[in-house]
Amino acid sequence: MGDGYEADKKGMTELAGDLRDEGRALGEVERPLRGRSCGSEDELGEFASGAFSNFYGAWCQETDVIIDALGELATKLEQSAGTYSSVDAEHGRGFAKIGGF
């Protein structure tokens, strides 16, 4: 049972770490795109520059939400791991409700 408890706790912590890693990986994917300006008429021409700027802003926000959501879920996992006890494990008690979910 002790092994199961440790494994459960480790599993939660590892998944939290994996989710944060995926968030970081997405941030890395984004880095070269965000390193550039959001698009001027000199680059995109007079008809597409406004639309590109709008697109750029919208998808920067969108990927921020994804990265933040992965972080929020990781935090929930870490909180679960923090409160999970060997007694819970012995009685097979799981978390049916997590704060905010």
Add this chain to the structure above:
Amino acid sequence: MGTRQDAENVAHGWESVNVYFGGIGSMKSLADAALKLPEPKGNPQQLADRANDYLKAAPKADAVSVDLTRMASSSLPRVWVGEASESACDVITAAAKEVDRVVTVYGDVGRELDVLADAIAMAKAKHNDGYAAMAGVRNELDGVSNPWDFGHAEEIKAKGVSAAAMLRDAAVIAEDAGRKAAGRLDDLASQARAGKLASSNLTSVDKLVLTQAAAPGGPEDLNAILSANDATRAGDRLDKLSAQDRARVDSLLDNARSPQEKAYLMKALAAGHNVGEIENFDRQIHDHGDDPQWLRDRLTPIVTPDHDTTTGQNVPVTYQGSGWSQDQRPTCVAYSTMTARAQVDPLYSLNLTTGGHPGDPAYDNPQAFHERARVESERIYSEGREVGWHPFGQGDGMNTKQGISVANKEISPATGGHYEHKDLDDADDRRNVLPEVEHAVDNGKPVPIQVRGDGGHQMMIIGHEGDKLQIYNPWGHTVWVSEDDFINGHMDKASDSRLPNADGVHIPKD
């Protein structure tokens, strides 16, 4: 006046030169005007580099999506059970899907920017060739010593016409490519809905799950319950609620039985309903909250079944087999407005489909729906026809002023802003209005369109994919037409051969 129009005027001027009557002077003026036409803006190399960045980012994002999809299916801790497990799975799945959308969008934008880079390069080359040729023409005109040598004047005119055509083509290529790219970029921007749900009262997890929720029966990306406009409006309204009302909405969201139920609650908020109305709405749908198909049938009249945008193919719009159709009554304006309102306001839709008695066979059946829709469309029709002065009575149907009036009364409260009419007298008018039309429908605002030929009819533009527009015809179906159909008088594909011309649109304004 824009560069394209200036270039077209110069080209037309060259074609019209009369070499026998003041020809040299006219050509000098036209050459000077042509040489003032600006080179098309844009930097093809920078654009190609940026396109390449997006194309390289897409597969890297795909690796993240694959990892998240795997985690959602296999890595959740076994100590998370029941609701917690389901919710966590929902979140990781939503994140995986959203990253998958990032992959698609980055690939699309990379290809779009590449096409734009090529077009701008071609436009610049044409402009520079045209400019050099026109400069040569101008020099030749300066060297003319015998203004009565009409043969030479004809030669110069031919060179001028050719150079001016190159300058005109350059402007047209740049503008067409720029507008096309802008339309596509607008469409892609509108797909980023989670970021638009900018409420400080929602977590990022909430935003992701809410904006991913889709009506079943077709691809999720085409049937999201919350449009970009809904997301913006719902976020704004949420932040403006009192603490007490906010707690009431939180309670509804916490107890919702599916992401779809939550999304419809937010859509009701976006449509402008107060918290009491939304609570009453939830009491009517909550028992079916975990049945997305039940919700979709009653709250989303029009679902797009697939990505097939083949033009001219009718897809019936029905509730339990009964068409969302005006039948043989002169109520196209009223009926198309009613259906558009139902598409953006789930409370209104629920009332039409179920009469406020969902699940009660006496009310929630196809015949009763058909009768309620008829009565409601007649209400909109008769109220709308009161607009204006009609001392000698009026014929069947509704005029433009009345159509605008009902759009503003019935649809605008749910989407914000107001409608303004735009006459479409020719192909140029139609081409020029397309960006506004597409921007509106990409963001979830329906656009009423009037078509004419032998008689008149109103339909509703409700979707946009690439160079196609999705039309709801109140004869009871949706259908795709191309931008070319819209511009060049082939709207009969959406109705029938009597009605080929797009004659006007009501454009939503903020």
